[in-house]
Amino acid sequence: MPHTSAATVAVLGSANMDLVAYVPVAPARGETVTGRDFRTGPGGKGTNQAIAAALAGGRVTMIGAVGDDDFGPRLRAALTERGVDTTGLRTVPGPSGTAHIVVDDEGGNSIVVVPGANAAVTDLAPGDAARIAAAGTLLLQLELPPAAVLAGARAARAHGVRTVLTPAPVVPLPDALLDCVDLLVPNEHEAAALTGHRDPHRAGRALLERVPEVVITLGASGSIHFARGAEPVTVPAPRVRAVDTTAAGDTFVGALAVARAEGRPMPAALAWATAAAGLSVRRAGASSAMPTRAEIDAAAG
Structure with missing residues (x-):
């Protein structure tokens, strides 16, 4: 059924506490290096996308679970402070x-x-x-058990909710899941793993055989949009000095979901989401690096 609240986003996904060590060069196997900084903060692809979408102006509800340890309340508070509804975030033992x-x-x-x-x-x-039924868009990733991801996708399809899947960490995707996906957003490495094609154009065409719309992100090179019956569209990324790329992909997806939910055409939505991701890599951290709507608007021009 149609939804009157187009800019509402439900996120079914993971909630993690990020434990981040900053080093000049990452250690090789068996090597010990000295770090220069350590931080903790909310993370997990579900939490990241929820916070990104909320900061970008969406009305967001988070569905998932935290433990009954010290990190659980901190994760819930971090989401709440950024305007995310956490009534669907359950607490489980452990x-x-x-x-x-x-x-x-x-x-x-x-x-x-x-x-x-x-x-x-x-x-x-x-x-x-x-x-999920009350949302205009459902964001999914693959850091939860596959059965839950499939159940969420099926619920969205049953209620006419647009479903966006980030296939990370990358695993073979069953047809039962992709049959319920409207937009697939892999990065270039995930697209190659899913299709066997290192060339993103070949990978995008292969993925279009399974889902109606694909955006492959290319890091500093931007992204490519594929849709059935249309020519691919490449959207460049701004040139920035990256400090921390941890949250770039999730920032992109959260902002893109809001932009599309608000009715922006895909090229404009991609440019806006690319500006958001470009801002996020200039700052350290995951959700702490994500830009506000005002910042995205200013960067996108």
């Missing part, structure tokens, strides 16, 4: 999810994720389907 991140001086990162409470989200909880 530790919250954590992500152990090493960021080098070139802005590159390597990450170890320990799922914790996220592993308990194996299906929708009571009320989750209604939260």
Whole structure:
């Protein structure tokens, strides 16, 4: 059924506490290096996309789980402080999810994720389907158990909610899931892993056989939009000095979801989301680096 609140976004995804070490050069196997800084902050692709969308002006509800440890209340508070509705964020026994991140001086990162409470989200909880049905867009990633992601996608499809999937961490995607996806947003490495094609244009055409619309992100080179029956459109990224790329992809997706939900044409929406991602890499951290709507508007011109 149609939705009157177009800029409402539901996020079914992970909530992690990021434990971030900053180093000049990332250690090789068996090597110990001295870091120059350490920070903790809210993360997980679900939390990141929820915060990005909220800061970009969306009305956002988060569906997922945190643990009953010290990190759980901190994660919930971080979302609430940024305007995200957390009534769908359940608390389960045991530790919250954590992500152990090493960021080098070139802005590159390597990450170890320990799922914790996220592993308990194996299906929708009571009320989750209604939260999805009330949204205009559902954002999904793959840091929750596959059964929960599929249940969310099916609920969205049943209620006419636009579904955007970030296929990360990359795994083979079943047809049952992709049949419920409107827009797939892999990065170039994920697109190559999913299709076997390193060339993003070939990968995009292959993915269009499974979903109606694809955006492949290319880091500093911008993104390419593919849609059935249309020529691919490349959107360049602004030239910036990257400090930390940890949240760039999630910032892009959150801002893109809001822009599209507000009715912006895809080229304009992509340019706006690209400006948001460009701002995020100039600052350290994940959600702490994400820009506000006013900042995105100013950068996008």
